[in-house]
Amino acid sequence: MELLQLYYFRTVARLEHMTKAAQEIRIAQPALSKTIARLEEDLGVPLFDRKGRNIRLNSFGKVFLEKVELALTALEDGRKEIEDLAGMERGRVFLSTTTHKCFSDLIGTFISKHPDIQLQINQASSYEKIKQLRNGDIDFCITFPPLEVEGISGKSFLTEEILLAVPFTHRFANRKSIDLSELADDAFINIKEGNPFREMTDDFCKQAGFFANIVCEVDELSAISHFLRTGIGVAFLPETFIEDKQVPFHLLHIDNPVCQRTYQIAWLEGRYLSSAARQLRDFMYDYFNEFRNQKNGVS
DSSP states (O other): OOHHHHHHHHHHHHHOOHHHHHHHHTSOHHHHHHHHHHHHHHHTSOSEEEETTEEEEOHHHHHHHHHHHHHHHHHHHHHHHHHHHTTOOOOEEEEEEOOOHHHHHHHHHHHHHOTTOEEEEEEOOHHHHHHHHHHTSOSEEEESSOOOOTTEEEEEEEEEEEEEEEOTTSTTTTOSEEEGGGGTTSEEEEEOTTSHHHHHHHHHHHHTTSOOEEEEEESSHHHHHHHHTTTSOEEEEEGGGOOOSSOSSEEEEEEESOOEEEEEEEEETTOOOOHHHHHHHHHHHHHHHHHHHHHTTOO
C-alpha cells in the first residue's frame, strides 16, 4: 500500500466520480482507475459499488476512509510541527469564513501586522465547513451559530445584537426600542432562504408569535439598506454591520425576544495547529475583546 494510493482514494471517495477525481488530481483516468483497483486488491475487498460510470463508497470504503483521513491528517500535522520546530514554517493559514464586514476588517488588520503570514480564505455553508475541517482542507472556520459537532472544538468570540431597521417614515421612527410582536403586520426585507441569518431571524419572528411577511429577498446584507430607503419594509441588521451612526434609516433595539447571534472560531480536535494558525486565533480573540471594551466604554 502506497501513500499516493491513499491520497487518490480520498479524492475519489470525496467526489464519487472517477473522471472528476482524475481531473482534480491531474492524471489520466485509466491510471487512476488502476491505482484504486490495486488498492482494493491489496485490501481484499471492493471500496466502491460500481454501476456503469457511477461509483458509490460502500461500507468497506466508508470504514477505510475514516482511517485514511486520520493517517493523512497525522502526516500533515507532523510536517507542520517539524516545520515549526525547524523554523521553516511558511506562515500559511486556511480559513473558511463569511463576507461580513467586521471579519474583513479583522483580516485586513491581521495581514498588515503579519505580512509574513499568508491567509487563504473561502466561503462555505456550515455543512461544507465541517467537511473541510474533517478533511484537513482548512485550519479554522468562523461560524454562527456555534457548531456542536463531535470531534470539533471551538471558542465563541463575539456576541452581537441584532437590530431592527425601519425607514424614517415608519410609525416607529421616533422610538428607541420595540417588542418584535409589534411588527407582526409589517412587510420585511431579508436575506434569501437557506442563509443562516434568514433562519435565525425567522426564528426570532416565530418566538414573537408570527411569520414574517417577506416582500423583498436579497443575496447580501449590504443590499438591504438600499431597499430600506425606498420604504417598502423593515429589516433585521446586525450591529457590527452598521459602519456609521449616520445611516439612512432608523435603528431600534428589540426588547423581546432577545435578538443576538454568537460567532465561533472552530477547529478539528487533536489536529496540530501551526504557529501561524495560533497567531491568527489569538489575534482574533484580542481584536474582538477590544471591540467589546470599546462598545462598553472600557478603556
